[in-house]
Structures are given as structure tokens and as C-alpha cells.
Amino acid sequence: MTIFSPQTEGEIVDAVQWALSENAPVEVIGHGSKRLLGRPLQTEHTIALSSYSGVTLYEPDELVLSAKAGTPIAELESLLAANGQAFQFEPMDYGPLLAQPSGKGSLGGLLATNLCGPRRLKYGSARDHVLGVRVVSGRGELFKSGGRVVKNVTGYDLSKGMASSWGTLGIATEITVKVLPAPETETTLVVRGLTDDEAARAMAMAMGSSGEVASAAHLPANVAPRVIEGQLTGEAATLLRLEGFAPSVNDRAIMLKGLLASAGTIHEISRKTSRRLWREVRDVIPFADGTERPVWRVSMVPMEAYKLVASLRMGAAVDAFYDWQGGLVWLRMEGEPEAEAVRALIRKYGGGHATLVRASVSVRAALPVFEPQPAPLAALSKRLKQQFDPSGILNPGRMVAGV
Known part of the structure; x- marks a missing residue:
């Protein structure tokens, strides 16, 4: 078994070209935090990008960041937080759910699995914030798509096409993403005691209001005690997150409490505890x-x-x-x-x-781990795989058996 740990883009190209020459399928990973997702691979060789790490560009005033694929998301989030910015699509960390260490996810894995979190309804997922990528295809060829500005799309938007590809089309080496200012403050309204159907109606009412709700979730009574150290023990908890400038958050909270007054008992969880609550919802x-x-x-x-x-x-x-x-x-x-x-x-x-x-x-x-595709879409996916990785050496069978 061979484990390649490239430290330069050229070494990534060399590793793929070696795999091609040997007709040797390879598993592609960052730090391995999502290795247990998808169908299990049967490959003898691995390309691990954990040593290919580092920020290559960060311009806070331009709201843009570029980094190598192996850069830990946690490291990037710390850098952004120091500048009052964030990935507003809130990428989840699969580590805890898969019994792996938290904070080990990489930027390349973020794109490959199209991560997002509870702000999905407002800010979208990773693919909606990617501006450009550099990729080594399964042909052993390096190509670039997109750039470092928002309006930079000509022809096929391959930078977004790499999202949700699970490393089966190519190996992203550098990724450029749009970042946004972090909210000044946040609070979460917690409506207690609703049944699942009542919660669905309450969340729809709140999201359809002028309250600008950033996230809405419902934890049934048997699940609610498992977050923020049991502070929600006793009843189901329907969660509505408000973010922004403090006066606006306060006014919207008052409005929503009035709107939902008949739904049940409502209380607030603010700032640090609210952020922790939504991280725990995000990370399941x-x-x-x-x-x-x-x-x-x-x-x-x-x-x-x-x-x-x-x-x-x-x-x-x-x-x-x-x-x-x-x-x-x-x-x-x-x-x-x-x-x-x-x-x-x-x-x-x-x-x-x-x-x-x-x-x-x-x-x-x-089992089919991913939702089986209708025949026309499955045929299109196979043709796309054929274009980018005709020899089938990158993460073969990760998404669909035999592809």
C-alpha cells in the first residue's frame, strides 16, 4: 500500500499520473474526517492532502479567501473570526457523528461534500460561495475554473460542478471562496412543548414573517435534552435564530414573540450559548x-x-x-x-x-448510500465521470458501485 502525502501541486499531479500509469485506483482524502461517509472503497493506495495546507490569499476588504485543499476548516474559521468574518454557509463538522475528532475537516473536503449548516435556507451551501478552483483531473491534468471575483463565470461553471463530487472527478488543489461579515450578535427563541406538526406550522409562520429568521429547527422531547448540556430537558424545543445588529435582533424577537404567543411558552437563549446550540444542531x-x-x-x-x-x-x-x-x-x-x-x-x-x-x-x-438517480441523470453522471476520470482511478465506487 502506498500513501502519497504531496506538499506541492506538482506532486499531486505526479501522484495522479503515477496512478494512471499503474492503473491503480486511489482514495483521495484530506485529514480523513469524512472517510466513513459514502460507500467503502477497496483501493490499495491513498493520496492524502493533509500536508498540502496553507492560506494563499486573504483580502478581508474584498471578502475573498484562497487556500490549499488540505487546510483545516477550523484554522480558516479562526482566521476569519479574528477579522470579524465567517463562512456564512456554516459548514458542518462530521467528526463527532462518525466518532472522529472534531475540527479535522479540510477545505477540499468542504467543497467535495458541499457542506452547509442551519443557515442553509438563507445563505446556501458551499457551492454557492465558491469563486474558483484549481483541480487535477483523473487524466492527470491541471486545470483552473473561476477566479477571485464573484462575476467570473464563462461557459460551464466547473468550480461549482466540483461540489458534491466526493473526489470522484478530480482533486481540488486550491479553492477560492467568498466570505462575509459575521453577525454582531445572535439570539435564539425557544418555543417549548410543540408536537412535530405544530412545530412545522410555527416554523413556517416565523420564516414567512418579517422577522428575518436565520435558522429554524425542531428538537422533539426525546432529543432536546441532548444539546447544550441538558438545558432543554423536559419538553420539545422549536428553535428560531435571529442574527444581526443588537437593536434589530431585539425588535425582531419582540415581534416574533407576539406572532407566536399562542404557540406555547417562549424563552430566549442568547449569544455564546445560542452559538453553541446551533453548532450542536449543525454537527448532529x-x-x-x-x-x-x-x-x-x-x-x-x-x-x-x-x-x-x-x-x-x-x-x-x-x-x-x-x-x-x-x-x-x-x-x-x-x-x-x-x-x-x-x-x-x-x-x-x-x-x-x-x-x-x-x-x-x-x-x-x-446499500445505495446516496439517493439512486433516475436513468437519464445516472447516464449523465457516468459521462461526466468519463470526461474527467476516464480510467476511474479517483475514489472509484465512492458514490455508486462501479462508477
Whole structure:
């Protein structure tokens, strides 16, 4: 087994060209924090980018940052915070959920898996903030897409095309992203005691108001005690995050309390505790139990999500909580992953997609981890793979068996 640890872009090109010459498939990783996501690979060789790290450009006044692919996200977030800025798409950290150390995710992994967090509805995901990339394709060729300004797209936007490719099309070597000012302050309104369907209606009302809610989530009564050291013990907690300048946050909080006065008891969690609460929602801390019990990430119509969960509970032991106003459901199954049941119910309740983000190696090898694509889209994906990696040497089978 060979582990390549390139320290220059040229060495990354050399590693890919060696793999091509030997017809030797390789696993591509940063620091390995998301290695347990996707289908298990059977490769003898690895290209690890952990040594290819560092910021290459940061212009706070221009709201732009470029860094090498192996640069830890935590390191970049610290740099941005020191300048009053942030990745407003709030990339999640899969480490705790996968029983790995936190803070090990890399910038390259952020793009490859298209990370985002509870602010998804307001700010989008990683792909919406990428300005440009430098990539080594599976042909062993270096190419550049995009640049360092927002309006810089001609022809195919390959910088965004690399998002959600899971390292199967090419190896990003340098990534340029748009950064934004961090909010001056934040507070979270917590509505207690709502059922899942009541919470769905309350979140929809809040998100549709002039309150400019940045994030909305619902933690059922059995999940709420698992965040911020049990401070939400007792009842379900419906969370509404407000951000911005302090006077505006205060005024919007008052307005929303009036709007939701009939929904239930409302209290506030502010600043530091609020930030910690949303980090724990983002990183799925309620299900970060050190086990391999199957965890699904389901994206679907917000007002239909609670129906999916209720139907699943009729036939299986399921824990669940809701982010993105209910549009993102995290499910933890006590037994088998129930892939067919989960996906059949998603189709029944308006459509969407489900990704199995945690399970044993044998389960991930046997099931379609990612939502199976319709035939025309699957054919397009194969053609795209053929264009970028015709020999199939980069993360083969990570997303779909045989591709």
C-alpha cells in the first residue's frame, strides 16, 4: 500500500499520473474526517492532502479567501473570526457523528461534500460561495475554473460542478471562496412543548414573517435534552435564530414573540450559548453517540417531513430531529437502515432524497448510500465521470458501485 502525502501541486499531479500509469485506483482524502461517509472503497493506495495546507490569499476588504485543499476548516474559521468574518454557509463538522475528532475537516473536503449548516435556507451551501478552483483531473491534468471575483463565470461553471463530487472527478488543489461579515450578535427563541406538526406550522409562520429568521429547527422531547448540556430537558424545543445588529435582533424577537404567543411558552437563549446550540444542531450532536447505528440525512418538503417520521415510527424504532424549517431531517434507526422504507415514504410525501451518512462498513457496501438517480441523470453522471476520470482511478465506487 502506498500513501502519497504531496506538499506541492506538482506532486499531486505526479501522484495522479503515477496512478494512471499503474492503473491503480486511489482514495483521495484530506485529514480523513469524512472517510466513513459514502460507500467503502477497496483501493490499495491513498493520496492524502493533509500536508498540502496553507492560506494563499486573504483580502478581508474584498471578502475573498484562497487556500490549499488540505487546510483545516477550523484554522480558516479562526482566521476569519479574528477579522470579524465567517463562512456564512456554516459548514458542518462530521467528526463527532462518525466518532472522529472534531475540527479535522479540510477545505477540499468542504467543497467535495458541499457542506452547509442551519443557515442553509438563507445563505446556501458551499457551492454557492465558491469563486474558483484549481483541480487535477483523473487524466492527470491541471486545470483552473473561476477566479477571485464573484462575476467570473464563462461557459460551464466547473468550480461549482466540483461540489458534491466526493473526489470522484478530480482533486481540488486550491479553492477560492467568498466570505462575509459575521453577525454582531445572535439570539435564539425557544418555543417549548410543540408536537412535530405544530412545530412545522410555527416554523413556517416565523420564516414567512418579517422577522428575518436565520435558522429554524425542531428538537422533539426525546432529543432536546441532548444539546447544550441538558438545558432543554423536559419538553420539545422549536428553535428560531435571529442574527444581526443588537437593536434589530431585539425588535425582531419582540415581534416574533407576539406572532407566536399562542404557540406555547417562549424563552430566549442568547449569544455564546445560542452559538453553541446551533453548532450542536449543525454537527448532529444528539446522534453523536459513538455507535454505528444507522443515521440518515433526508432532504424533503418541509411541511411533509413530520409525516415521514410518523409513518416510519409505525414500523421501526426511530429518533429524529428537524433542521432547515423541517426541510432537513436527521434520522437515527435503532435497527436495520430500512433503506427501501425510508425512500418509499419520501416519494409518498412529496419527494426528496436520503443519504445514509452512518452505518457499518458491511451495510454501506450493500446499500445505495446516496439517493439512486433516475436513468437519464445516472447516464449523465457516468459521462461526466468519463470526461474527467476516464480510467476511474479517483475514489472509484465512492458514490455508486462501479462508477
